[in-house]
Amino acid sequence: MYVPTELIQAAGALPVSLFGAGGSVEISHADSRIQSFVCSISRSTLELGLRGHLQVLDGMVFPSICDVARNLSGVWTRNFPDRLVEFLHLPQNRDSPSAIAYAVAEYRRFLAALEKLTGRTVRPEDLAGAIEEHNEEREAAAALLDLRRTTPWLLDAWESGLLIRAGSVMERGAHARMLRRAVAAAKERDRKPKDRVRVLVLGAFCEQPPLELVRTIEEAGCYVLEDDLLLGLRWFREPVVADGDPLRALAEAYVTASPPSSVSHYRGTPKQDMLVQRVKELGAAGVVFCTAKFCEPALYDQVLYKERLEAAGVPYVHVEFEEKMTTFDNVRTQVETFVESILFE
Amino acid sequence: MMAATQPVAPSAEDAGKALQKQLLAEYYHSLSDEGRNGRKVAYLFVPGNVVELTQCFDMLPVYPEINALQCGIKKVAGDNILRAENLGYSSDVCGYVKNDIGLMLADRQSPFGQLPKPDLLVCNFSGCNTFVKWFEALAHFYGAELFVLDVPYLRERSPSKADVDYVTAQLEELAAVCERITGVPFDRQRLRGVLGQSVEAERRWVEVLHTAKAHPSPFDAYFEAVFYMAPLNILRGTEGCAEYYRLLLEDLRSRVHEGRGPIPEEKFRVVIEGPPPWPHFRSFWELFKRWGVCSVASTYSKVGGLFDQGIFHDPSRPFESIAEYAMNSYTNWNLGLRLDLLRRYLKEYEADALVIHSVKSCRSFSVGQADFRDALTRGEGIPTLMVESDLADPRYYSEAQLKNRIDAFFESLAHRRLVGG
Numbered sequence: 001m002y003v004p005t006e007l008i009q010a011a012g013a014l015p016v017s018l019f020g021a022g023g024s025v026e027i028s029h030a031d032s033r034i035q036s037f038v039c040s041i042s043r044s045t046l047e048l049g050l051r052g053h054l055q056v057l058d059g060m061v062f063p064s065i066c067d068v069a070r071n072l073s074g075v076w077t078r079n080f081p082d083r084l085v086e087f088l089h090l091p092q093n094r095d096s097p098s099a100i101a102y103a104v105a106e107y108r109r110f111l112a113a114l115e116k117l118t119g120r121t122v123r124p125e126d127l128a129g130a131i132e133e134h135n136e137e138r139e140a141a142a143a144l145l146d147l148r149r150t151t152p153w154l155l156d157a158w159e160s161g162l163l164i165r166a167g168s169v170m171e172r173g174a175h176a177r178m179l180r181r182a183v184a185a186a187k188e189r190d191r192k193p194k195d196r197v198r199v200l201v202l203g204a205f206c207e208q209p210p211l212e213l214v215r216t217i218e219e220a221g222c223y224v225l226e227d228d229l230l231l232g233l234r235w236f237r238e239p240v241v242a243d244g245d246p247l248r249a250l251a252e253a254y255v256t257a258s259p260p261s262s263v264s265h266y267r268g269t270p271k272q273d274m275l276v277q278r279v280k281e282l283g284a285a286g287v288v289f290c291t292a293k294f295c296e297p298a299l300y301d302q303v304l305y306k307e308r309l310e311a312a313g314v315p316y317v318h319v320e321f322e323e324k325m326t327t328f329d330n331v332r333t334q335v336e337t338f339v340e341s342i343l344f345e
Numbered sequence: 346m347m348a349a350t351q352p353v354a355p356s357a358e359d360a361g362k363a364l365q366k367q368l369l370a371e372y373y374h375s376l377s378d379e380g381r382n383g384r385k386v387a388y389l390f391v392p393g394n395v396v397e398l399t400q401c402f403d404m405l406p407v408y409p410e411i412n413a414l415q416c417g418i419k420k421v422a423g424d425n426i427l428r429a430e431n432l433g434y435s436s437d438v439c440g441y442v443k444n445d446i447g448l449m450l451a452d453r454q455s456p457f458g459q460l461p462k463p464d465l466l467v468c469n470f471s472g473c474n475t476f477v478k479w480f481e482a483l484a485h486f487y488g489a490e491l492f493v494l495d496v497p498y499l500r501e502r503s504p505s506k507a508d509v510d511y512v513t514a515q516l517e518e519l520a521a522v523c524e525r526i527t528g529v530p531f532d533r534q535r536l537r538g539v540l541g542q543s544v545e546a547e548r549r550w551v552e553v554l555h556t557a558k559a560h561p562s563p564f565d566a567y568f569e570a571v572f573y574m575a576p577l578n579i580l581r582g583t584e585g586c587a588e589y590y591r592l593l594l595e596d597l598r599s600r601v602h603e604g605r606g607p608i609p610e611e612k613f614r615v616v617i618e619g620p621p622p623w624p625h626f627r628s629f630w631e632l633f634k635r636w637g638v639c640s641v642a643s644t645y646s647k648v649g650g651l652f653d654q655g656i657f658h659d660p661s662r663p664f665e666s667i668a669e670y671a672m673n674s675y676t677n678w679n680l681g682l683r684l685d686l687l688r689r690y691l692k693e694y695e696a697d698a699l700v701i702h703s704v705k706s707c708r709s710f711s712v713g714q715a716d717f718r719d720a721l722t723r724g725e726g727i728p729t730l731m732v733e734s735d736l737a738d739p740r741y742y743s744e745a746q747l748k749n750r751i752d753a754f755f756e757s758l759a760h761r762r763l764v765g766g
Contacts, residue, residue: 033716035733037437037705042712067474070498071712074680078716086500087679091511092470092477093495098514102497105507265468265477265493270485296708299435300442300478304485306433 001206001232001263003063003088004107004250006240009130009172010122011114016057017168017233019208020044023324025051033075038068039294040323041207046072049080059084059117061110063232064092065206065263066297084117086110092265094255103251111247127246133172135239140179141167142237147183149225149282153193155186157201157224158214164230165208194223197285197342200278201227203302205261207292209321216328217288217319220335221343225282227290231261262297271301272308279314285342286315288335293322315342368576368589369415373457376405385464385527388483392648393471393496393671397539397582397658398516401532402523407463409479411579412448412455413441413737417623419456423739440706440737442479449486463489465526467519471496472677473709490526492519496671499679504672512668537660539582540667544660547652549590550577554653556597557641558694560614561606563597566694567617567640568630569607578649612637613758616690618644618717619702619710624739632748633700636755640700642690644683647675654686680713684720691727698728698758704736728761730754 005015021044029050030043048054060083062073073087088110091099115121141164148155163182167175201217205228218224240253258264260271269277279287287309291298302318309316317338319331374380387404389396396406416422425447426440432450434443453460466489470476477493484491494515497508520531553573557566564570573593580586600606615633617640622629633640650656656673659666675683687699699721703711714731721727732750735741 031715032719035703035705035711035715038708038712064474067709068712070474071680071709074683074713075716077679077681078684078720087498089497089500091495093493093515096495096511096515096518098511099495102495102507102511105505105511106497109505109507265481265495267491267493270481272485294437296438296475297478299438300475300482303433304482307485 001063001065001069001261002090002235002254002258003061003232004110004254006127006130006134006250007107007111007114007122007247008061009133010127011111012118012120013058013114014171018045018048018054019165019168020323021048022208023210023322023326033079034072037294039207039292041292042068042072044323046075049076057083059086059114061085062087064088064090066295068296069206084113086113090264091255093267094258094265095267099255100248100252103254104248107247107251124246127250128242130172131240131242131246131250133176137167137172137176137179138234138236139239140176140183141234143183144179145226145234147186151193152196152198152223152225153191154189155182156215156218157227157229158211158218161208161214161227161229162211164233167233168230195343196221196223197339198223198225198283199286199288200225200275200282200284201229201288201290202275202305203262203289203291203295203298204229204321205231205263205298207295207323209290209292210323210325210328212328213290213319213321213325213331216331217290217335220332221339222288222335224288225284226278228261231259235259262301270304272304275305276308276312276314279309279312284314286317286338288338289316289318291318291320293320368580369457372579376407376461377458378461381405381461386461387465387467387523388463388480388489389467390469390471390473390476391578392473392674392676393469394649395467395469395494395516395519395667395671397536397543397663397667398520399465399467399523400539400582401520401535402527402529404465404523404527405461406579407460408579409445409483410441411575412460413444414623415457416444416448416455417737417739418626420624420739421456422624422737425451426738437705439475439479440735442475442482444737445479446482446486449483462487465489465522466491467494468492469494469496469671471671471674472498473707475707475709490522492522494519494671496674496677499672499677499682501679502682504669508672509665509668512671513664516664516667533663536663540658540660540663542584542587543582543658545587546577546581546590547650547657549587549594550574551653552594553590553597554642554646556594556601559601560695561604561608561611562614562639562641562694563600563606565607565630565640566646567621567643568626568633570640570643570646571621574646574649581649606639608634608637608639610637611639613698613755614639614641614694614696615698615700616640616642616644616687616694616696617700617702618687618714620645620648620704620707620736621702622704622734622742623736625734625742625744628744629702629734629742629747632744632751636751636759638755641694641696644675644686644690651675651678651686676707676709680716683713684717687717687721688725698730698754701729701731703731703733705733705741706735706737728754728758
C-alpha cells in the first residue's frame with residue numbers, strides 16, 4: 001500500500017515494494033510466528049524474510065494498512081534486529097485541521113530514520129527531485145489506466161497490472177519511460193472491441209490476486225475498466241506540487257488528495273456512494289469484488305458496497321483468492337454466469 | 346449513579362457475578378427509553394475511550410464491545426453473528442462487529458433490553474483498525490454522525506509531542522461536535538471534576554491488581570478481573586465507580602490477610618494474554634481450575650487502560666492526559682512494549698508460566714502472540730501455552746482440543762516441578 005517512497009528515494013535508497021511470495025514458497029518458518037487466520041501476503045512475506053530471501057533489503061517499512069500489517073512490523077523488529085523497521089502511522093482523521101502538521105512530523109521522523117540508514121542528509125532539492133520523478137511515473141501510470149478506461153480492448157487488466165508492478169523494483173524515471181513505451185505500443189495494436197461487459201474490479205488493493213485470476217475474469221467476458229490492484233503504487237491522481245517545503249507538500253497531499261481506499265478512513269462522501277457514482281460515470285455494467293482471503297478491510301467494505309450497488313440496481317459478483325490458488329475453473333464459471341446474466345438481462 | 350453497597354460475598358466468583366449484574370442492570374436501565382431522559386447517546390470503544398469528555402455533555406455511553414461480550418456470555422452472540430453473515434459479512438471478520446450488526450438487525454433487542462440508537466459514533470480507534478470499519482458500517486446503517494479520533498500507534502517507547510498535539514487538537518474538535526449535538530456548552534472545569542473521579546477509581550484498581558502478588562493470590566486476575574474491571578470500563582468518571590473499587594480493595598485485602606484465594610489450592614500461577622472466549626467462559630475457566638491454576642496478571646484486564654503502568658488521567662492536564670491514555674492502550678502498544686510488559690508481569694507476580702489465548706476475531710490482539718511464545722519459550726525458557734478459539738464466535742471453541750492442550754501443558758509443568766526441573 002501507500003508509502004511516501006519519495007522520502008526513501010531522496011535519502012538515496014531504492015524503494016522496493018513487496019507483495020508476498022505469490023504462492024511460490026511453502027509456509028513453514030512463518031507458522032511459528034504468525035497464526036493461520038491471517039492473509040497470505042503477511043504470512044508469505046514473513047516466510048521470505050525468515051528464509052533469508054530478503055537479506056538484500058536494508059529496511060522494511062510497514063504503512064497503515066490493517067491490524068495485521070501493523071503488528072507484523074513488531075514481529076519484524078524482533079526477528080530482524082539488524083534491519084531498519086519502521087511503522088508509519090498515516091493520519092486517519094484527514095478532516096482534522098491538525099492532520100497535516102501531524103503527517104509532517106511523522107514524515108520527518110521517518111526521514112530521520114532513513115538518513116541514519118543511508119548516512120545521507122536529505123536537502124529540500126533532493127526531495128523535490130524525487131517528488132518530480134514520482135509525479136512523472138504517476139502521470140505515465142495514469143495514461144496507461146486512461147487507455148484501459150477508454151479503449152479496454154487495447155490493454156488487458158493483467159497486462160497493466162504487470163506493467164505497474166514492475167515499478168515496485170525499478171527506479172521511478174526508468175519505470176515512467178517503460179510505461180510510456182507500453183502505452184504507445186498498445187495504441188499500435190490491431191485489436192477490435194469484443195462483446196464483453198464492462199466492469200470495475202475492487203478489493204485487491206493490498207495482497208495481489210494471481211495474475212491468472214485477473215486473466216480469468218477478463219477471459220470470462222469482462223473488460224476491466226478500472227481496478228484497485230496495486231493502488232499504493234499509483235496513489236495520487238494529480239501531481240504533488242512541491243513548491244516551498246517539499247516534505248510538507250507530500251504530507252499535505254496525503255491528507256488532502258488521497259484516493260478513497262479500504263485502508264484509510266474517508267469522511268467525505270462515503271466510499272460506497274462514490275463507487276455507485278463511478279460505475280455510472282464510466283458506464284460500467286457491474287462490479288467484480290476480488291478480495292484476498294482474510295483481508296478484513298476489503299471484507300468489511302464490500303458489505304457496504306454491495307448494499308449500495310443493490311439499491312442502485314448494479315450487479316456484482318464476489319470472488320475470493322489466496323496466493324496459493326492454482327485452479328480457476330470455479331472463478332471462470334462464476335464470472336461467466338455473472339456476464340451472461342448481464343448480457344441477457 | 347450506583348455504588349456497590351453490599352459487602353462482597355466470600356466467594357469472589359459469585360460476588361463478581363452479582364456485582365457485575367447489579368452494575369450493568371443500572372447502566373442498561375439508563376439506556377432504556379424510560380431511563381434516558383432525553384440524553385443523547387454516544388457509542389464508544391473501550392480502549393482509549395473518551396467517556397470523561399462525552400460525560401461533560403450529559404451523553405450516555407454505549408460500548409458495542411461490552412454489548413458483544415455480554416451477548417457472548419448470554420449465549421446469543423452466535424445468532425447475532427449469523428444474522429450479520431446473512432447480510433454479507435464474511436466468516437473471517439471480527440465476531441464482535443458481527444454481533445453488533447446482528448443486534449442492529451434484531452432491532453437492537455439485547456438480553457439486557459433494547460439498546461438506543463447512536464446520536465454520535467466516536468471511533469476512538471486506539472490500537473484497532475477494525476474499529477474504524479465497525480463504526481463506518483454503523484454510520485452507514487444508522488445514518489449517525491461519525492467522528493474518527495485518530496490515535497497514533499505507539500511506534501516508540503512513548504508518544505511524541507506531535508502525537509499528543511494531534512490527539513489533543515482532535516479532542517478539542519470533538520468537544521465542539523458534542524456541543525453542537527447536545528446543545529450543552531463545554532465546561533473545562535467539569536471535565537477536570539470528572540477526570541478526578543476517574544483517577545480515584547484508576548488508582549484503587551491498580552491496588553486491586555497488585556494484591557495478586559500475594560501467595561495465594563486473593564483473586565483470579567483474568568477470570569475474575571474481567572468482571573471486576575466492568576465498572577471501570579463502563580462507569581469511569583462517576584462516584585459509584587470509585588466507591589466500588591474502594592469496597593473491592595477492602596475485600597481483597599481481607600482475603601490476602603486470611604490467605605484465601607479463588608481456588609482451594611493455588612498450584613500454578615500464570616499470566617494470561619488475550620481476551621477470553623465469552624460464549625464458553627465458564628467451561629474455559631474450569632479447564633484451568635482443575636489444575637489449580639490461578640491467573641495472577643493478565644493483559645485483557647488492561648484493555649480499558651494500562652493504569653498499572655502509571656498511565657492515569659490527570660485533571661490538571663485534561664486533554665493531554667486523555668490523549669496519552671488513549672495512545673497507551675494495550676493493543677496500541679507496539680509488540681516490543683507488549684512483550685516487555687508480559688516479562689514484567691511474569692517476574693513481578695512470580696508466575697510459573699504464560700498462557701496465550703489467541704482469538705481469531707481480534708488480529709490486533711493476536712498477531713504477534715506466536716512471536717511472543719517463540720521469544721519466551723525458545724529465547725528465555727519460560728513455559729508458554731498457546732491455545733486458539735474466539736472471543737465471540739462459539740463455532741471456534743473446541744473444548745476437547747483445548748482440554749488436551751491445557752492438560753498436557755500443566756501435566757508437564759507438574760512433572761517438571763516434581764523432578765525439580
